[in-house]
Amino acid sequence: MSAAVTRPIPGSHKIHVTGSRPELRVPMREVTLADTPSLFGAEQNPGFVLYDTSGLYT
Template sequence: MNETLKKMSNVDESFVKPLPNSEKIYVAGSRKDIQVPMRRITLTDTIGELAEKNDPVYVYDTSGVYTDPSVKIDLRQGLSNVRSNWIEERDDTELLEGLSSDFANKQRDDQALEALRFEHLQVPRCAKRSECHPNALCSSRHYYT
């Protein structure tokens, strides 16, 4: 790996340091092997005549593990696949035999880009066609409900 990429492979600590008045937590998802990243935000107490203690607010943390102080981030390695068991067990996707777009194949074959590649690439997945809907592919939006 060249020196520039080596320097770029770690995230600058200022981007992942703890946020003021908040704590990174994980909440159990619908499965015990899925932990949902959340943030517990501490609020100041209400002041004045109606003074009261304010409970913390919990929000979904879209930064994932990037702001988890216990996780070492290496951009060249990528993130761990935390939902792989769930995806496999759903049995509604399959691994592609290869890259499916001309652009992706051209990028893969371009030796000038070799120094920029991730150290490991995951095999892409695609939705399986169902027997009842042979022309319908499932998208990530399907899982929002």
Template sequence: MSAIPEEFIRKTAKLSEEVTRPFAHSKKIYVQGSRPDIRVGMREVEQSPTHTNATPEENPPIVIYDTSGPYTDPSAHIDLLQGLPALREHWILERNDTEQLAGPTSEFGRARHGDPKLAHLRFEHLRKPRRA
């Protein structure tokens, strides 16, 4: 039995459509990061032509860093209950400069984690925290 209310589960599909809608006059692109399995989200934004005395002069698209994550990528499958994929996990593990903790370490975090009254607010998949 899931602790997630049925109403939330029912609304998830609709919400996924809303959050994956692309921005107007731009498209999501990816640039390879420092290694083949790291892709950096960028946005190619169309520019309007510059109007001069003669004829309009076309302006090339500009590429900017995109902080929206996969939410504005129409090809991405967003499952709010499962969370985002751990895209940097292999890179983080290979660096060998962090350790995985058993759970929350703050008094506040431990109290909330152990409170059964908050179970209905928890997502199905929560990764354990890491410490550098």
């Protein structure tokens, strides 16, 4: 497999959330957003979590 497919995704990291049963761990990706420039400084944007279907590769 090429390095482009297996390298980390910039601006995010993989997390695992416990499912409906303790032995289930659901892969998710926590994405960090850049600040929004504004007249009086930067405004922070909250990150968000996505379901991650990339499997073991990232």
